[in-house]
Amino acid sequence: MEYFPFFMHLRGRPVLLVGGGDIAIRKARLLNKAGARLQVVSREVAPELEAIVRDGGGSIRVGEFTPDDLNAVVLVLAATDNAEVNRNISEHAQARQLPVNVVDSPELCTVITPAIVDRSPLMIAISSGGEAPVLARRVRAQLEQWLPTSYGRLAGLASRFRQAVKDKFSDGDQRRRFWEQVLSGPIAEQVYAGKDEQADRMLREQLAQQNDTVGGEVYLVGGGPGDPELLTLKALRLMQQAEVVLYDRLVSDEVMELVRRDADRIYVGKKRSEHAVPQPDINQLLVDLAQQGKRVLRLKGGDPFIFGRGGEEIELLAANHIPFQVVPGITAASGCAAYAGIPLTHRDHAQSVRFITGHLKNNNPNLSWPELAQPGQTLVFYMGLLGLKEIAQQLMHNGRSASTPVALIEKGTTDEQRVIVATLDTINAKVEDLGANGPTLIIVGEVVSLREQLDWFGTNR
Numbered sequence: 001m002e003y004f005p006f007f008m009h010l011r012g013r014p015v016l017l018v019g020g021g022d023i024a025i026r027k028a029r030l031l032n033k034a035g036a037r038l039q040v041v042s043r044e045v046a047p048e049l050e051a052i053v054r055d056g057g058g059s060i061r062v063g064e065f066t067p068d069d070l071n072a073v074v075l076v077l078a079a080t081d082n083a084e085v086n087r088n089i090s091e092h093a094q095a096r097q098l099p100v101n102v103v104d105s106p107e108l109c110t111v112i113t114p115a116i117v118d119r120s121p122l123m124i125a126i127s128s129g130g131e132a133p134v135l136a137r138r139v140r141a142q143l144e145q146w147l148p149t150s151y152g153r154l155a156g157l158a159s160r161f162r163q164a165v166k167d168k169f170s171d172g173d174q175r176r177r178f179w180e181q182v183l184s185g186p187i188a189e190q191v192y193a194g195k196d197e198q199a200d201r202m203l204r205e206q207l208a209q210q211n212d213t214v215g216g217e218v219y220l221v222g223g224g225p226g227d228p229e230l231l232t233l234k235a236l237r238l239m240q241q242a243e244v245v246l247y248d249r250l251v252s253d254e255v256m257e258l259v260r261r262d263a264d265r266i267y268v269g270k271k272r273s274e275h276a277v278p279q280p281d282i283n284q285l286l287v288d289l290a291q292q293g294k295r296v297l298r299l300k301g302g303d304p305f306i307f308g309r310g311g312e313e314i315e316l317l318a319a320n321h322i323p324f325q326v327v328p329g330i331t332a333a334s335g336c337a338a339y340a341g342i343p344l345t346h347r348d349h350a351q352s353v354r355f356i357t358g359h360l361k362n363n364n365p366n367l368s369w370p371e372l373a374q375p376g377q378t379l380v381f382y383m384g385l386l387g388l389k390e391i392a393q394q395l396m397h398n399g400r401s402a403s404t405p406v407a408l409i410e411k412g413t414t415d416e417q418r419v420i421v422a423t424l425d426t427i428n429a430k431v432e433d434l435g436a437n438g439p440t441l442i443i444v445g446e447v448v449s450l451r452e453q454l455d456w457f458g459t460n461r
């Protein structure tokens, strides 16, 4: 973090603005909006600038900058067209430890002005630390479109009821949950529709009715295979809403970045052999947290209902009457296949696709190898790296051609994705040779060769 963001209260406080051109006028207008008492120093003063300063009760001195202009101001802005003058102002201001901003010269600034989206009292400031102002402005443009202008009024509603809600819910989490319900529900809709009075009435009623606890719930959410852009909108919304998150090894760091900043994070990761937190304990933890009134996010790699033990987790929730939602995610098979250029089905090559656990060690699953060896189907093995040799041997032994193409995809959809392609009789040696770690998915079937035929040059990542 190169700059520390904060918002400065300028109402009634003296701010020095040196310069009288278009940029100075723009700055003056903004500072005036924030209620600053402008002290303008400039060789020439356009009538427009004069009007702004007069409006805000400030003063103008026609002439050159002198260090005395810095007396008794709280902020300094230099917007002259003379680089020397700007530098001089910056040096003097810094010598006095005054925050100074020089337009378009980040090296002379101790504070920089962000691009802003103004939905007062809601204010969004965007900065690229002076490195990419055009990008910052682009983000602003996107946010401008995205945030209804009525957000300012919504914030007004929150402000009117702030104290009443505080009185009702002494617990901070409870309070936050109440507000989230209000701001994402029908009351907010009234505000968007311009019916503020109606919204006030509904909120008053809700406060009167509601007992002083808001119950917890659990979101069982598929976080996809790695690339955060593969999250669903619903996943993202719930990730932003939960107060505590239980996640495991398969959830990528980039996806975790999108979880609400102040949420508690509990790692319950499992590796092939070691179980960090045993499954029954995870199930119980979800129940306990929800019973404490928390909104709990159980974030899983891929899809929670595909080799995710999601079923076991919700069983206990249901038995305890805890409300929950399940949000599907893009499973590793879909994600890896798409990013590796392998269609899972194909009119000519594969009329079906199977998702199979390749975890062959403990309680050896009853895989029907003769069936799996049938042609015309794509096999996708999850958790198959350790069993790769056996998988390939069994398939050949049961009649699938040794020349059947196989792809092993490591860390699919992440920017470390690696694809190793071979055939049933060569894949094991090749993978041993190249080495692989991290989650890997094995795709067996003729569709794998389409990757080459398509001369895959996909640019998903």
Ligand code: SAH
Binding pocket: 225, 226, 250, 300, 301, 302, 303, 304, 305, 306, 307, 308, 330, 331, 332, 333, 336, 381, 382, 383, 384, 409, 410, 411, 412, 413, 414, 439, 440, 441, 442
């Ligand atoms: N619920 C998950 C699967 C959990 S089982 C899903 O729907 O994707 C764990 C296995 O998923 C791993 O052993 C690996 O085979 C596969 N897997 C998950 N993410 C992967 C990734 N990014 N790349 C390759 N394989 C992955």
